[in-house]
Amino acid sequence: MRFIVMFTLLLAATAAQAQSPVERGRYLVETIAGCGNCHTPQGPNGPIPGKTLAGGNVLEDSPAFTAVAANITQDKATGIGAWTDQQIALAIREGKRPDGSLIGPPMPFEMYRGMADADLAAIVAYLRTVPAIENKAAKSVYRIPLPPAYGPPVTSVTAPPKSDPVAYGAYLAGPLGHCIVCHSPMLPGGRTDMTKIGAGGMQFPGPWGTSVAANLTPSKLRGLGGWTDAQIERAIRTGVSSDGRHLFPPMGFAYYKGIGADDMAALIAWIRALRAID
Numbered sequence: 001m002r003f004i005v006m007f008t009l010l011l012a013a014t015a016a017q018a019q020s021p022v023e024r025g026r027y028l029v030e031t032i033a034g035c036g037n038c039h040t041p042q043g044p045n046g047p048i049p050g051k052t053l054a055g056g057n058v059l060e061d062s063p064a065f066t067a068v069a070a071n072i073t074q075d076k077a078t079g080i081g082a083w084t085d086q087q088i089a090l091a092i093r094e095g096k097r098p099d100g101s102l103i104g105p106p107m108p109f110e111m112y113r114g115m116a117d118a119d120l121a122a123i124v125a126y127l128r129t130v131p132a133i134e135n136k137a138a139k140s141v142y143r144i145p146l147p148p149a150y151g152p153p154v155t156s157v158t159a160p161p162k163s164d165p166v167a168y169g170a171y172l173a174g175p176l177g178h179c180i181v182c183h184s185p186m187l188p189g190g191r192t193d194m195t196k197i198g199a200g201g202m203q204f205p206g207p208w209g210t211s212v213a214a215n216l217t218p219s220k221l222r223g224l225g226g227w228t229d230a231q232i233e234r235a236i237r238t239g240v241s242s243d244g245r246h247l248f249p250p251m252g253f254a255y256y257k258g259i260g261a262d263d264m265a266a267l268i269a270w271i272r273a274l275r276a277i278d
């Protein structure tokens with residue numbers, strides 16, 4: 001009897017762990033990667049129902065460019081429904097469309113180039129299940145020259161082991177979640193200053209005024225050095241700062257609320273391990 005109970009428990013545990021690629025992809029897209037934070041048009045009450053990942057929204061209108069989010073639903077005419085899995089993967093990780101043209105900012109390719117093969121395949125598998133929505137997005141206009149490519153072809157990437165929370169947290173904060181892009185200073189030309197990771201300072205104008213990305217480093221003076229883990233988790237999941245203030249967009253709190261407990265612990269371990277910058 002005891003043997004049967006143990007066997008059943010073991011089976012249940014295995015089933016809980018084995019996530020199909022589509023489930024893994026859904027988890028990534030709807031939580032840490034938050035693709036919808038850019039690709040789903042927002043109304044005053046958040047993401048517009050019936051427009052999930054259908055694009056068409058202007059993300060940034062600056063002297064350098066007017067960026068319109070693409071329709072990444074399965075619609076064949078206005079979305080990416082006619083693309084092969086390989087073409088979608090190349091677009092996400094390296095910023096190349098099937099016609100060879102380069103996808104422009106602010107899609108964070110500097111980070112996405114580090115996306116592991118298995119996670120990239122999972123995201124593609126999930127995108128295949130997203131309902132087709134017909135919505136022709138206007139073309140973005142880049143008044144700055146785009147590079148010929150974001151780097152040499154990416155051959156194969158593996159994620160760091162989850163047993164190393166700081167390294168896995170860096171993978172979540174970079175290649176999967178691009179926290180690093182918003183929370184680090186930008187060098188002229190648009191690249192992230194990787195010598196000041198987490199130091200904050202980037203400005204985001206919008207209907208809310210201008211929000212400034214926070215310093216996430218352990219600096220007690222200007223960063224999160226004086227915060228508890230629970231306060232950091234609350235800020236990421238709900239957008240409520242340590243002093244109770246509601247944080248402004250564009251951080252994707254609505255997506256981050258679903259981040260799994262292990263991934264949240266890894267993100268916090270990564271934040272704690274950052275070099276303190278005042």
Ligand code: HEC
Binds near residue numbers: 035067069102103140
């Ligand atoms: C910070 C905003 C941002 C995020 C986050 C983002 N994207 Fe994008 N994405 C864009 C913009 C803007 C474009 C269109 C750029 C252009 O017109 O060249 C784009 C284009 C694309 C394209 C090309 C579509 C086409 O028809 O040309 C694909 C595919 C894509 N994104 C998938 C994704 C996926 C999957 C994710 C999440 C893992 C994601 N994006 C996250 C902003 C973003």
Ligand code: HEC
Binds near residue numbers: 232247256
């Ligand atoms: C699109 C840009 C963007 C992305 C992506 C982003 N953030 Fe933020 N974040 C901000 C901005 C802007 C603020 C400050 C908002 C304000 O002050 O109202 C902020 C605030 C925070 C705060 C609160 C700090 C404080 O002092 O109140 C934490 C913690 C945080 N971010 C962590 C993260 C983590 C972890 C990720 C990735 C999972 C992430 N952020 C992704 C833009 C971003």
